[in-house]
Amino acid sequence: MSVIALPRPEASTRAWPRWLVVLARRRITVAGAVLMALVVIIAVLAPVISGNPTHMDVAARLHPPSRVHWFGTDDVGRDVWSRVMYGARLSLVVGGAVVLLSFAAGVGCGLVAGYYRRLDNVVMRVMDGLMAFPAIVLAIALMASLGPSVLNVVIAIAVVYSPRVARVVRGSVLVIRETTYVEAARALGAADLALIRRHVLPNCLSPVIVQGSFVFAAAVLTEAALSFLGVGVPPYVPSWGNILAEGRLYITQAPWLVLFPGAAIMLTIFGLNLFGDGLRDLLDPKIRGLSTERQRAS
Amino acid sequence: MKTYVARRLLALLPVALVVATVAFVLIHLAPGDPASIIAGPDASADDVRRLSHQLGLDAPFPVQLLNWYGRLLQGDLGDSIFLRKPVTAAILDRVEPTLLLTVFAIAIAIAVGVPAGVVSARFHNSATDQAFMVAALLGVSIPNFLLGLLFIMCFSVWLGWFPVAGYAPLEDGVLKTVRSLVLPAFALGLVQSALIARIARSAMLDVLREQYITAGRAKGLGEHAVVYKHALKNALIPTITIIGISFAILVSGAVVVETVFNIPGLGRLIVSAVLRRDYPVIQGVVLCVAAVYMLINLAVDLSYLVIDPRVRYQ
Numbered sequence: 001m002s003v004i005a006l007p008r009p010e011a012s013t014r015a016w017p018r019w020l021v022v023l024a025r026r027r028i029t030v031a032g033a034v035l036m037a038l039v040v041i042i043a044v045l046a047p048v049i050s051g052n053p054t055h056m057d058v059a060a061r062l063h064p065p066s067r068v069h070w071f072g073t074d075d076v077g078r079d080v081w082s083r084v085m086y087g088a089r090l091s092l093v094v095g096g097a098v099v100l101l102s103f104a105a106g107v108g109c110g111l112v113a114g115y116y117r118r119l120d121n122v123v124m125r126v127m128d129g130l131m132a133f134p135a136i137v138l139a140i141a142l143m144a145s146l147g148p149s150v151l152n153v154v155i156a157i158a159v160v161y162s163p164r165v166a167r168v169v170r171g172s173v174l175v176i177r178e179t180t181y182v183e184a185a186r187a188l189g190a191a192d193l194a195l196i197r198r199h200v201l202p203n204c205l206s207p208v209i210v211q212g213s214f215v216f217a218a219a220v221l222t223e224a225a226l227s228f229l230g231v232g233v234p235p236y237v238p239s240w241g242n243i244l245a246e247g248r249l250y251i252t253q254a255p256w257l258v259l260f261p262g263a264a265i266m267l268t269i270f271g272l273n274l275f276g277d278g279l280r281d282l283l284d285p286k287i288r289g290l291s292t293e294r295q296r297a298s
Numbered sequence: 299m300k301t302y303v304a305r306r307l308l309a310l311l312p313v314a315l316v317v318a319t320v321a322f323v324l325i326h327l328a329p330g331d332p333a334s335i336i337a338g339p340d341a342s343a344d345d346v347r348r349l350s351h352q353l354g355l356d357a358p359f360p361v362q363l364l365n366w367y368g369r370l371l372q373g374d375l376g377d378s379i380f381l382r383k384p385v386t387a388a389i390l391d392r393v394e395p396t397l398l399l400t401v402f403a404i405a406i407a408i409a410v411g412v413p414a415g416v417v418s419a420r421f422h423n424s425a426t427d428q429a430f431m432v433a434a435l436l437g438v439s440i441p442n443f444l445l446g447l448l449f450i451m452c453f454s455v456w457l458g459w460f461p462v463a464g465y466a467p468l469e470d471g472v473l474k475t476v477r478s479l480v481l482p483a484f485a486l487g488l489v490q491s492a493l494i495a496r497i498a499r500s501a502m503l504d505v506l507r508e509q510y511i512t513a514g515r516a517k518g519l520g521e522h523a524v525v526y527k528h529a530l531k532n533a534l535i536p537t538i539t540i541i542g543i544s545f546a547i548l549v550s551g552a553v554v555v556e557t558v559f560n561i562p563g564l565g566r567l568i569v570s571a572v573l574r575r576d577y578p579v580i581q582g583v584v585l586c587v588a589a590v591y592m593l594i595n596l597a598v599d600l601s602y603l604v605i606d607p608r609v610r611y612q
Contacts (some may be wrong), residue, residue: 129316132595133588134550137568138320141584144572145327221441225554228443231572248447248558251462252455262444270439277435 022282029278035271043088050082053238062254072256074246084260086238091220091268094154098219099212101158102165107208109162110169111196114204115177124170127163135160139222143231150233157222161215168211172204206283213276217269224265240265299603306599310592317588322366324584325577326359336379336575349379353578375582380574385582388567395465395479396556396563399486400548402479406487407494407544412537414491415498419533420525422503430495437492442551446485446558453481463560482559486551490544497540501533508532535606542598546591553587 023029042049057077065072071080113123130138139156146152176182177200185195226232227241228248235242240261247257325332333350334341341349350356353376354365369376375385414434418427454462460481466474505511506529514524553565560566564583571579 125312126316128313129320132313132317132592133320133584134546134553134591136550137553137584137587140553140568140572141321141324141580142327144575144577144580145324147328217439224441225443229554229557229569231569244444244447251447251450255451255455258444258447258451262448265444266436266440269441270436273435273439 023278026278026281028274029281032271032274032276032278035267036275039088039092039268039271042085043092046082046085046089050085051079053078053082053086054236055079062250064254065256071260072254074243074254074257075250080243080256080260083238083243084240084264087240087243087261087264088268090150090233090237090239091223091265094150094157094223095216095219097154098157098161099216101154102162102215103208103212105158105162106165107169107201110166110204111173111201113166114170114173115192115196115200120170123166127166130159130163131167133160135218136222136225139226140229140231143226148232148234150237153223153226153232156226157219160222161218165208165211165215168207169204172207173200176200176203210276210280210283213272213279217272217276220265220268220272302603303600306596310596313592314589317585317592318367318370319363321581321585321588322363324581325355331355332577336577338575370585375585376578378571378576378579380571380576381579385578388579389564389582389586392562392564392567394468394563395561396549396552396565398468398475399479399482399552399556399561399563400545402476402483403486403490403548403552404541404545406483407490407548408541409491410488411491411494412498415495415537416502416525416530416533418495418499419502419506422506427499431499434492434495437489438496440489441554442486442489443554443558445489446482446555449481449485450558463558465559465561465563478561482552482555482561485558486548486555489551490548494537494540494544498533498537501536502529505529505533535602538601538605539598542594542601546594549587549590549594 023033055078057073060069060073060077062075063069063073063077069079069081071084074080074083109123109127113120113127133141138160142156142159143152146156182195182199185199190198223232223239224241224244227239228245229241230245232241233239235245243257243261247254247261250257328335331346331350333353333355334346336353337346337349347356354362357365373386375389377383378385378388381388414430418430421427450462453459461478464478466478468475506525511524511529514528515521519528552563553568555561556563556565557569564587568580568583571577571583
């Protein structure tokens with residue numbers, strides 16, 4: 001009688017869920033995740049690692065970076081380090097809220113349009129109409145009516161991006177509703193709502209999740225652009241776009257007003273894009289390359 | 299082929315209707331009475347009533363909407379409250395810089411993006427490829443207004459090669475105009491070139507895996523002929539789509555970059571209109587940009603007829 005010793009599965013690989021292992025295999029995705037984690041940590045710890053972002057010290061106007069003011073001061077003597085750190089908070093809040101809101105609206109409309117053929121035309125024509133506006137132009141126009149506030153920025157950007165989510169969801173639903181398992185469920189007498197909730201929705205989520213990281217990045221960028229133009233969040237709110245708007249006016253005297261918030265925006269978006277690419281390869285190996293580039297573009 | 303063109307044109311109608319409606323609804327989204335918001339907090343009740351009548355806001359909502367469609371069909375966008383002239387005139391005054399900037403930027407985006415993408419695909423997974431793609435991902439991550447500010451800092455403030463801001467109209471001479479547009483056009487174009495490069499690369503890689511490419515190689519064609527003659531032609535189809543989309547994105551990107559460089563184009567017009575609550579101008583610019591956006595997308599769709607025989611024979 002012989003005993004075969006089976007190699008023991010390593011405890012460490014077992015402890016991690018499979019998707020995490022796959023995601024962590026690509027170094028670029030990990031780099032993206034690290035960058036994003038850094039931004040989250042900064043946003044959470046902003047009150048600990050920095051001072052008051054709205055405190056004005058007129059005696060210290062436009063001071064260059066020093067040991068007291070690491071990133072220098074702006075034209076009314078506010079500490080740029082504090083404003084950039086608190087700016088991370090605003091960017092994450094806006095990005096997260098836009099993703100939630102545009103997903104709620106976009107997934108809802110996409111499901112209805114994809115599942116009920118009769119509503120498809122109406123819903124999607126409205127979405128097409130909204131998408132016929134260039135993103136930033138529609139956001140500017142909406143801000144003109146809504147007035148400057150953080151909530152309104154979120155609403156305006158969510159209106160701009162929900163049709164894009166809806167289009168992706170509808171595309172998946174159109175495929176899923178023709179599958180045999182949906183047919184089987186229907187034959188068994190499942191009601192529409194239960195069918196959508198239990199079978200259609202879970203199966204159309206993965207392309208939507210991929211879309212999420214790109215919507216998040218687009219929301220952060222759009223908020224910065226709106227605030228930069230002076231039609232976004234009110235000027236006293238610490239936002240990267242707001243700091244850049246001041247930096248533009250003092251570009252010859254105070255380049256630090258552009259460099260630091262600029263670096264913050266770039267690293268955040270870069271991290272989101274890296275992570276989004278990794279997520280896409282994990283969840284959607286079929287649609288690598290072209291189609292996501294197009295989604296990113298529109 | 300005719301049905302394809304007809305179908306595309308017909309598909310535009312409902313979209314145009316939604317666009318016109320959204321532009322109309324904008325003015326009613328604000329909480330409270332639009333006329334008193336436009337008139338500002340200091341206006342008297344009489345002023346508000348007069349303004350309300352001038353803008354046609356005293357009619358019932360459906361009547362207002364029908365009037366709005368009617369006026370649009372006649373090409374009448376109303377009068378600017380602040381500039382005291384027709385909105386169409388205000389827009390025409392500002393079109394030149396925006397149009398030149400966009401065309402200049404798309405030329406840069408194509409000139410940089412397509413070769414970078416093709417070379418990346420040709421030397422797939424080489425160091426050149428990876429360097430290009432990291433650069434492209436960085437490019438996608440940098441907002442155009444930020445790149446513009448960095449350009450001003452570097453090339454205008456430190457090196458003094460270009461004016462810090464401002465625009466020289468064509469009447470002052472073409473060279474001056476081009477000089478004033480170099481930095482903004484690069485700020486806009488380079489960001490888009492990153493996108494074009496990524497698409498061109500993916501498209502090339504897809505095509506290079508096709509059997510006819512293997513066949514070409516098998517019959518002894520040089521690598522040069524395979525890549526630049528057979529593959530490139532086919533890879534151009536998705537690339538042209540993205541160039542069309544890029545062009546549309548650039549029109550809206552110009553809106554932001556104009557503020558960076560103080561260029562008196564459509565972007566400055568809409569932003570200043572927002573700050574003054576000049577709704578007719580906001581509606582006009584929004585409609586105008588959306589119309590251009592739709593026409594470009596139509597042009598892209600129709601360009602398939604020329605480039606891709608598969609669409610022609612559908």
